[in-house]
Amino acid sequence: MDSQSKQISSKKRDYNAYMKGNQIDEGEKIYEEINQQYKQLHLERQQQRLLQQAQNAQASNFQKENNEKEVKINDSQLKSSQNIVNSSVNPIPQVNNNYQKEQNKVSQMQNIHTKFEFKQQKSQFFINKLKQYPKEEQTPYMLGFSDMFCKNPFFEYFNEQPERQDVQSIFMTTYGYETELLMPILKSNKHFVLANDKPMHDKSIKDVIKENDGFKNWTLIHPPKDVSSSWGGAFHPKLWLIKFSSFLRVVIGSGNLHVSDWSVWSNCLWYQDFPLNANKKEKTQQKPSSPKWDFEGDFKITLTELVKKMMPSGINYQDLLKINLDDYDYSEVKIILISSIVGRHTDIYKYGRGKMYKIIQAFTQNEKNITNQPNNNLTQNQKIITYQCTSLGNIDNTFLNEFYTCATANKPITELKKDKANKKQDPNLIEQKFRLIFPTAEYIYEDTIYGPEYASPVILNQKYYEKESFPKSIFHQFCSPDNYFYHTGAIPHLKTMVVTDNDLQIKDDSIVYIGSHNFTAAAWGRFEKDYSQIYNSNTELGIIYPPMEDSACIKQEIINSFSFKLDAPKYTQNMKPFVRNFED
Incomplete structure (x- = not known):
């Protein structure tokens, strides 16, 4: 195996080695x-x-009886x-x-397998099956890696055999991989293209490697990175396109393609099957699927652009992937894609947190909702952002203030430059609008099943945390929910966001995000030139469930499926997050 095909990622991964050989x-x-x-x-x-x-x-x-009258x-x-x-x-x-x-x-x-009526998630939100979940205790909102390549991922609940022979082509993106996990795909001889991150300045790694590692059906590609940066940013989306004979399965989640991503680390995903579009001409003449947002049109445009941007120079995605995104009907989609694409963009509302602002504004601009009005004090109905992630950058109150505006559309983005110039701004008023769920050092060292040796997805530079400007007051504990005991001790790798009122109740106007974006400026983008430009150093992808009528039940279903407690307790005085010492 040459150095090109050996490259996986910079993160330490020793799970595969541990499970090999005499130790299995x-x-x-x-x-x-x-x-x-x-x-x-x-x-x-x-x-x-x-x-x-x-x-x-x-x-x-x-x-x-004691209270009965004589x-x-x-x-x-x-x-x-x-x-x-x-x-x-x-x-x-x-x-x-x-x-x-x-x-x-x-x-x-x-001795008795729990019997219940099968009910698929209406939200199409799922978490991965971890090894720590006993098989008889697994639920329909859990999916395994191999399940996603079955025509019916829930075949077990119907006493059916898995149908994988109908798969025609597979495209996957990742931030590092292990061949062992991919072996069932490689041995199936299905057409397979994998897009993986690579070090910025390693010229020995080709952009396109056909017949990678000796498998004739496997093409490995390395998407373009930011040439203006010494680091180049991270290629970090987790997108799968699985082509069946009659439909295309689109999967978007938080998990990469390491063995531990599907056995040890808790991840989440959304997926939907889109049928072949038999009436393409008729579809092009249809009006937007919603008066507030063109779900179908935006989904197709965003997905197609992202896939095209992933292709190395001179590569046509349709020829390489053997998938044509124009062939499918997206009229039933009810989520909104939000991508971050590498580069500097003058359309600040197209990517990252700029697009998040555009989405929220579209659904709230005509609503008489006092929670979206700017105010100087935290009220009973003030919007609260609960963000759960596993990697944190050098964030401060400026980042929080910008992010809050984008996630609530409480004022125009252009007004943020006034806030930035106002040196008297009270940081407490900003920080009390955020709840950041992140594992404590105690949780990783004492409560997780596999311990700190397997906590490589949890990243926070100690020197960032020790800065006076770092918003330590927003930290809340990562802990298991009350509704499913076997989540206890899981190591997280999810990236989720929930926007609610101060009471944390899920309502129609609540917002739910899942995907690959961590709570960093590298993931969501940095505003530049007085907020007239946005710079994305990472490539990312996620989905948003926007404020919509009759959407509370679906959003609550997602919350109920989380592997952590949304209403998490705040860090106590002696608690510290799990941190690392490393150089930028």
Whole structure:
């Protein structure tokens, strides 16, 4: 294997080496032990809950009888009173019988697969299946890597066999990969193109490598980077195009193509299948799919432009990928793509946080909503941004103020230069509008299953955090939600954002983002020249569920599927984030 095909990414990845050779049996043993420990803890928690219910029921019976009013006692009342006394003296057997029945049900959980009616996510939002999730405890909002190449990713719930033979062509993008994960694709002989990040100034790595690593069906490409920067930025989107005979599956998420991305690190994804467009001429004459936003047109334009920009010089994407994006019908899409494309752009509303502003403004400009009006104090209905990510840059209150304007459209972007010039601006008024969910050092070292050796996706430079200007007050803990026990101890690699009122309740006007953008200026773009230009050093891709009527239920479904608690507690005084010492 030459140096070109060996290149994966700068992040340390030792999971693959650990699972190879003589250690594979030990690795499987560790997984089994972890699952058994989880199972035991889960059963103990269930038993404690049932015991508490029994005790509460017993206490309630006593309280109810003690509160009964006294009545005159006659012969019949005396008899009735005696019955009451008897029942109050010894109500325990009946309660214990009920408790024993429930306890028996809990003890059977180890051997009985949970039965439920299959219900696919309306939001089309999913998280990846981690090794720490016992198979019998997995849910329909979890998908594995290989599931995505099946005609029906949920075949297991219908007792069907996986259908992968219908796949005709595959295009994937990543920030680093491991061939072991891709081996099922490579051995299938399906046409496969992979776009991967590469070091900026490594001239030994070609832009196009055909028959990569000896596989005739595999072409590896390295997209263009920012030549004006010594670093060149990161090629960081996670886009998959999987072509079936009758539809195109578009997948957008947070996970790369390392083994750990689909077994150890918690990631998320959105996907939708788009049928062949049989009436292309008729479709071109249709009006926009919404009076506020052309969902169909914008989706197609954004996706096509991004794919074209990924191609090395002189390469036609249709010829290379064997996929033509014009062949498909996008009329049913209800999300909005938001991309960051490398370069300096005078149309500040086309990419990154500039486009986010354009989206939110389109859906809120005609709404009489006081939460979108600029004010100087945090009110009951002030918009709050909860951002969860795993990589942080050199952020400060200027970045927060700009980001808040773009995520709420509370004022024109051009007015931000006045805020920047106002040196008396109170940083507390900005910071209290943000909740940043990021793992603590204690969580990574003590609470995660695999420990700091597998925490390579979590990146925060210590020298950034120690700066006086760094907004430390916005940090909240990454912790597992209450609705699914087996998320406990997961190492995050998700990138999500939720915009709500101060009460954190999910409503129609809430905003949900998922994708590859971390909470950095490199990902979302830097405004330049008095906000007349935006500079993107990274290539990124994500989706937004905008403020829309009757959208609260779908957004709540997404929140319920998160592998972390949205209403996360704030860092206590002694807590510190998980940081690293490294050079820029």
